[in-house]
Amino acid sequence: MMRIPAKGLGKEALLEKLHSYAVADVPSLDGRMWAYVYHPGQEAYEVGQQAYMQFLAPNVLDFTVYPSTVQFERDLVAMAAAHVGGDEQVVGNFTSGGTESCMLAVKTARDYFRVRRPEIHTPEIILPESAHPAFHKAAHYFGLKVISTPLDPRSLRADPDTVRAAITPCTILIVGSAPSYPYGVVDPIPALGQIALDHGLWLHCDACVGGFMLPYLRRLGIAVPDFDFGVPGVTSLSMDLHKYGYTPKGASIVLYRHRELRKHQIFAFSRWPGYTVVNNTMQGSKTAGPVAAAWAVVQFIGDDGYLELARRSYEATQRLIAGIEGIDGLRLIARPDMFLFAFTSDTASIFHIIDEMRERHWVIQPQLAFGTVKENIHLTVSASNVPWVDAFLADLRQCTERAATMESGRYAAMVHEFLASLSPSAWVEDAFGQMLETLGLKGGALPRRTAPINEMLNALPAGLRDLALTSYLNDVFS
Secondary structure (H helix, E strand, C coil): CCCCCCCCCCHHHHHHHHHHHHCCCCCCCCCCECCCCCCCCHHHHHHHHHHHHHCCCCECCCHHHCHHHHHHHHHHHHHHHHHCCCCCCCEEEEECCHHHHHHHHHHHHHHHHHHHCCCCCCCEEEEECCCCHHHHHHHHHHCCEEEEECECCCCCCECHHHHHHCCCCCEEEEEEECCCCCCCCCCCHHHHHHHHHHHCCEEEEECCCCCCCHHHHHHCCCCCCCCCCCCCCEEEEEEECCCCCCCCCCCEEEEECCHHHHHHHCEEECCCCCCCEEECCCCCCCECHHHHHHHHHHHHHHHHHHHHHHHHHHHHHHHHHHHHHCCCCEEECCCCCCCEEEEEECCCCHHHHHHHHHHCCCECEEECCECCECCEEEEECCHHHHHHHHHHHHHHHHHHHHHCCCCCCHHHHHHHHHHHHCCHHHHHHHHHHHHHHHCCCCCCCCCCCCHHHHHHHHHCCHHHHHHHHHHHHHHHCC
16 A cells, blocks of 8 residues: 655655656657647747746635736636627636536526526536537536437537427526537537527537637638627637647636626635635635636737647648548548547448557547447647648558458457346446456556457447446546
């Protein structure tokens, strides 16, 4: 069992130990990772790093002690609001990331309707199937019922007709994405806004991934669907800075059309003998590092810099799409509206393709089959990826050819065999545990090749996937 060291480590020994822990980590800044990391270049990275460290110590639990952080937040919110069509009435806050921004919007809508519709005991929120899991997490945490609606099967966007049909007397909130993460397409926000207006509902636009860059694409003359506060009916909007704003994590903005709405986000408590608590967001104690770093990076890159980053990323995305469509056996899932998209293969296991690419030091994301959309590969294109397009496509062609010769389906068959022999109550602890053991992953081991485990998960019904993942994560952090 690990215990606190009897004697503190010296600085050199400590740094050596840190390095030893990180040996197996994937490099984050070399541009070969097509997910998770948004790297703006070394200069902007260093600006963010220096600002972060300068403001690492301040604890923004009491904002009155650090007026600098209040000004950073005011500036960022004002810039964000203007960027997405907001007027002087729009207000918002800086948060730790997209998940917190989305959860705050749901919590705020819930509390707003508690005042106006107290007869609703179990509020319902309508989520198109491509809505981010953060909204399901919010419903889970805040006691709301999710009504999930299918996407338009051709465009893979939210379907306004199915959304309208899902409304009940208990509905309070509709969510649309700009764009949705899985497929990179912008939902029909104007149509959803009209539905919200017709029924007196809250519409949240989840622009966490797209809100920062879509306005720049529009300025470049690229057709961008309407999504922001210029759309009647949009009540709130979330926009991450640590994605295409290229600021250090965690940095996001949640915006509301006016102050009367945002009031329901705030938590204040003085009914105890300690210090007075008043929080804009979910966190209490928090470093000022992220907000200072976000402010610094946005100031450093500037409007002209972001416009150039948008142009480069868009051109790289179009080259990638053309290259992928030119590889036998690969096809696009949907034509994207921005810099993230998904593709699949009808001739090779995409899970083997991902593993083969990983062997060549590329990191790409698997997406499991859902509804009529088969399992696929997701790419997020950011500035650091741009120089690597040709090398990536060359390796992808070779890895697709190699994957087509590799066996697939054995682990899916194993799943079906287990499902036929075991009851659902025994599934997680018994069946999935046994399968992990056959892969050498029992006890929380991390896999080198992920194709077998992804093939297993892909063969499971979605509900059992969640149970299996819960069981595995419970092992990893034990």
